[in-house]
Amino acid sequence: MKFKGAQVSMAAVCLILGIMLAVQFRSNENSPRNLSGDRWTEITVQLENLQRERDFLAEEVLSLREKLENAASNQQGGAVKALNEELAKANMAAGLVAVKGKGVIVTLNDSPRGLQPGEDPNLYIIHDEDLLKVVNELRAAGAEAISINGHRLVASSEIRCAGTTILVNVNKIAPPFVINAIGDPEILESSLRIKGGWLETLQIWGIQAQIQPSDTIEVPAFKGSTKFQYAKPVKSS
Amino acid sequence: MWLVVVFCMILGIVIGFQLPLFIPLVYAKYMSIAILAVLDSVFGGIRAYMENVFDTTIFVTGFITNALLAAGLAYLGDRLGVELYLAAVVAFGVRLFQNLAILRRYLLKKSY
Incomplete structure (x- = not known):
């Protein structure tokens, strides 16, 4: 042996190197980035x-x-007829029938301006939060039926961010977002354009927002499931 | 010497695969830079051994400071928004190749 301790220190360092390599390899393997092409397809x-x-x-x-x-x-008959009327009302309330009427069409689109280096692109795109706030404002202004990109918003609808897209009723939607809202067009429009409102904030970031009042707006029916798996009605006896 | 290196590396890899240890994705980059630094130290050590100038203290301290400096540099670069880890990658990469070339020459000379 030429040098004292050379073999020992070399062995220790190599051991550490091996452990590091293995740990890194395993950590990398588990990361979602490294999905193989086959898995993608x-x-x-x-x-x-x-x-x-x-x-x-x-x-x-x-x-x-x-x-x-x-x-x-x-089926004919008084009781059935009354029931049917009740059912139609309930369906209407639940958003299970397509409706039309006066209202506004709100179109939101991502900012068209080019991104400067070092800028956060998140500032110039529309997020689930923005849609939620706009919808909330519309609801507060008395909108009776709302749809986003053709997906009806009902009591159980979610607007949520999933990666780079937004989910509405578990459907992916992409910009431009077209929100159809039926209600008093004037009230709806002014509620959105209110000073210090969310739309103004969005426009600071260059997000394009258009509000178009219209006499005939159609809002489609809710296409999702209306099954109640866990909730049971409370008997009022 | 070669036997020691290869055997310990394999032993380390086996141990590493058994360890329930995970590097979070955020730190994986720093770990990879540190690995590069250690790899460079090992090659440097082998080269020094062949040139008969091996010094245990220099080797061990070099291994630790190289790894820490490389990972620290990458971390600092990330904080500053400068891709400083590239500096470590280039420096260690060049040295790796140089060491490898010198090692190859020694081995070829020896076999003649």
Whole structure:
């Protein structure tokens, strides 16, 4: 042996290097960045299939609801008629029927200005929070029916950020966001344009917002599930 | 010497795979820079050993300070918004190749 301690220190360092390598390798392997190409395509195909299935099922829900309505309206008699009227009201309240009327169309789009180096791109795009605030404002101003990009907002609807997109009723939506709201057009518009309101804040960041009052706005029916899995009505006896 | 290096590296890798230790993704970059520094130290050590100038103290302190400095530099760079870790990558990368080239020459000379 040429040098005292050379082998020992070299062995110790190599041991540490090995441990570091293994730990790093394992940590990297577990990170989502390192999905292999195969996995990407697999997931993409899966996603496409599920989307097709979802669209198909949504259509089926609509046609089945229509059938149910037809079956119900075919039956005559005072009690059935009253029940049907009640049902129609309840469906209307729950957002299960497409409605139309006066209202405003709010169009929001990401800022068109180019990003300067070092700037946070998050400032110039629309977030789930912005949509929530706009919708909240519309609701407070008495909007009776609201849809975002053709997805009806009902009591159970969520507006939530998922990665780079926004989910509404578990459907991905992308800018430009078109919010249809039925209600008094003047009140709706002025509630959004109020000084210090959210729209003003958004416009500071260059986000494009247009409010267009209209006499005939259509808001589609809610296409999702209305099943209650856990909630049971409380008996009032 | 080669046996020691290879054996201990394999032993370390085996131990590392058994350890329930994970580097959070945020720190993975610093860890990789530190690994590069250690790798450089090991090659430097082997080269010094072949040139008969190996010094245990220099080797061990060099290994520790190199790794800490490299990771620290990367961290500082991230705080400042300057990609300082590139400096470590380039410096250690160049030295790795140089050490490797010198080692190769020694080994070739020896075999003649």
